[in-house]
Amino acid sequence: MSAPTDIFPTAEQASSRNYEVVPKTAPDGSPLEGDLLEVSMGPQHPSTHGVFRMDVVLDGETVVKLKPVFGYLHRNHEKIAENVTYLGSMPYTDRLDYFCSLTNNWAYALSVEKLAGLQVPERAEYIRIITAELTRLLNHTCLAGFLLQDMGALGTPLMYAFREREKVLDLFESLTGARMMCNYMRFGGCRVDLPVGWLEGAKQVVTNYSRFLDEFEALLSGNEILMARTQGVGKLTRELAINASITGPMLRASGVDYDIRKVDKYGIYDRFKFRVPLGDHGDVYDRYMIRILEMRESLKILEPALRDIPVGPIVDPKAKLRAFKPKAGEAYGRIEAPKGELGFYLISDGGPNPYRYRVRPPSFINLTILEDMCLGRPVADVVVILGSVDIVLGEVDR
């Protein structure tokens, strides 16, 4: 690979960049019909949840072709991580899915622990489960709020969701010092122990949460407009969902019983009793409902976890903070993040930096079948379907 030949690109070179994604002709080479309309939705539109663009071809109001375009937020996270130490990219994982920094931390820590063979003490495992389930609560709550916002219920549901999110963020702030960019997990444990009185505060939030969910559901789940806009929209079949590597609530809404918390039993998830809610139809309404039900299951994990958390060390004494060099090899670790399977694939060559550092981003891969779900639907449904996929562009673009 050689650098460009001239110091700066000429105007000609700059203008030769090709942004065309939708072809100007039909697949058989004939010119497009006059009434087909090419619309570029985004990237600066609130309904795209960030800088995300869809090139849509419309026949009247019906979508006949849709290509997602992204990369506007690309900063090559993987390359940056290959040039710093293992611990050095821990704060940077917060910025992947910036709603769920604690689960990002956990996925990365889990992969490094697999690579280096570290054990996590019992108390740290409990703290990890508690923070991860709280993260799931706030992610799913916000998603429901955003989905309703996308449907035109301006403000109210989103503000209800954000009111609850604030309570969880306050807990994170008193635990980690930061509301969103937590940087909390360490290889073989956690960074700091729980502050005094934190468990009581968390218990309070968890106890009140089911009441909030009841209120939220009473307002929304049976709402006529919500049902009209979501039922039968954006259907995803079971076979396609499996074949297209869809994970998370979206997969389970299509009726596939696959939850990595149950399958891999990472951490200490095998000690808790919870069920995996499944959908029947695989439409947007199912995806909304699965998330509400998953929050109720999360509460079932949180209550015993907050009650039974033992006293003890929070970090593996074998884990070294400085001069951490796992021996050569590779490992793939994954967890059930709120958006789906979040995995980290690491190759070590024995040095202080990872030789290869790969993030398996769930919302990036869940976008694969966006076109299949939108074809034949009116353009207004595209916004709702995209909202139900639950993407965060920090993770899609990396």
Add this chain to the structure above:
Amino acid sequence: METLEQIKSRAEAAVPGAKLVIVRNDASSAQHSLLMDNEYAFAVAKFLRDDPQLCLDYCSNVTGVDWPEAELSEKVKIKKLVDGVEKEVEEVRKTKRPGYLEVVYHLYSMALKHGPVVMRLRTANRTDQVHVPSLTPLWRGAEFQEREAFDLYGIIFDGHPDLRRILMWDGFKDFPMRKDYVEPDDYEYEPTPHDDVLEKAKARRAEEATI
């Protein structure tokens, strides 16, 4: 789940001509992988997906890895005659590794809930023969991830339905995840020559003039 040795022998029996190599992994994760030859990779992958005992219907992770040409040194203990006495002496043996690009697939089974089976494909070199067969026709989930490997590593997937750049823009020429990628002097869309940007550009131009 079966061991990797069993999978290997069954796959070789099912696909005549296919040769698989098990790549050991010394890390404590002990996720060993199967290295496939490109000619039969598609048939073997199809076998892994459709075999009722394996049923690897879920292709979780697809990624590229860059292995540039390198000189590997390995410490070997050799028995040698030193001053008439046989002694064990450590010697450094050097081997040359040709450069290649690698694609790694992590396969799981959603039906039987096991995994992962790690699969590797390698290109012949890093310059002109960078082709591997695309597995998107088997697993739709590989579509965007193979595009990403094409975008960032320059691996060409034969048979991919829509092989375009995905994260970088279409006019971009280089492959930024390769180990020998050279950063541009300035990241601005319309670079303005000033301060250290200008110095960097001048230094590079002087360096190029000497070659």
